[in-house]
Amino acid sequence: MTAFHRHGLMTTGKENGMNITSTRISHAPCTHGERTEKMRKNDWMILGIVAAMALAPAFVQAADITLTASDATGTSSFTAAGHWSNSAAPSSGNDYFVAGNRVLRTPNNTSNNYTFAGNSLTLGDGTDKGTLFYKGRGSTITVDDLRLNTGVVTNSADSGSSGLLTLAGSITVSGTGNYLSENGAYCGGIYLTANVSGSGDFGAQSANYKGSSVRIHLQGQNTYTGNTNIIDTGTKLYLDAAGSLQMVVNSVGASSQILATGTAGDRNLYMDGTLKLNVAGVTGAGSWTLVNPTDLTTTYGATFAVKLADGTSFAESSDVWTLTQGSTTYTFTEATGVLSVVIPEPATLAVLLAGGAMTLLRRRR
DSSP states (O other): OEEETTTTEEEEETTTTTEEEEEEEOOOOOOOHHHHHHHHHHHHHHHHHHHHHHHHHOOOOOOEEBBBBBTTTTTTOOOSSBBHHHHHHHTTEEEEEEETTEEEEOOOOOOOEEEESEEEEEOSSSSSEEEEESSSSSSEEEEEEESSSSEEEEEOOTTTTTOOOOEEEEEEEEESSSSEEETTTTTTOOOSEEEESSSSEEEEEEEEEEGGGOOOOSEEEOOOOOOOOSSSSTTTEEETTTEEEEEEEESSSSSOOEEEEOOOSSEEEESSSEEEEEEEEOOSSSESSSSSOTOOOOEOOTTTTEETSSOOEEETTTTTEEEETEEEEEETTTTEEEEEOOOOOOHHHHHHHHHHHHHHHHHHH
């Protein structure tokens, strides 16, 4: 038997004595209007996919870019394609390297401020030097991630200018041979507002300085663990009131020092900021020369202070700074630049404790 079902044709019959019902589903044919509507929906879907692909940011793989030759006088690769190995101006996502004793110059003869556009800029490779030459007329150069590994930043300001360089951003040092340099008759000092961190040395040099006006100022919070080198005659290094310099003190292994290096002569250190002492490596009594007086004249200003790395302050009396924590006493003496740590021997400590107990008993009586 055959009957019409609302969804199609239904057939009923018998097979092997059993009633069998089957239904064939049929679809009503689409009208012209329905086909047009479906096509419109498909068109909009395709357009949406194309638009999303067009608006999606292009994926660019980060690359290591090297300076293949030094910038000649009057030229700069700091904001231009210049001598970069990819023949393009610095851009975000790429890391840039200057080594092989090559020189990267900032734009010449301008007082404009510039920010390096790359992800990072590394000067030096641990063996050969890399140098950033400032050629402006008194401005701020910002490098958000400046890495020095035998790297030098030199103020070689353009003629006819005050030549003051403000270096901003962040600096990480590794290895040795890292420093700020004044080199030129028109350079007018370097103000380092960037924080300096890392495991390497750091320092200052005035190779060709403009009389007493040339000064290299540390204004950031500096936590690098290597030495601070004041290089060659005539160099003046200032730790400004807002700045701090951390020294690492170890009972075993090397400790940090501020010291004169290079050509002997008049070198000056002005301490107006905070000297922070990381004494986590001190395991017993001893003394350490933190500011080496050899060939170095040090002046401590009215805003100078001494603290532990955690911020605990020392008290000053007649240029001697003291802090007692438990049974340990720390003393920093300005005249010698020496930190002394006194920790009583166990027997001495026992006597002191016994004496304290007797004093308490007398008071109770």
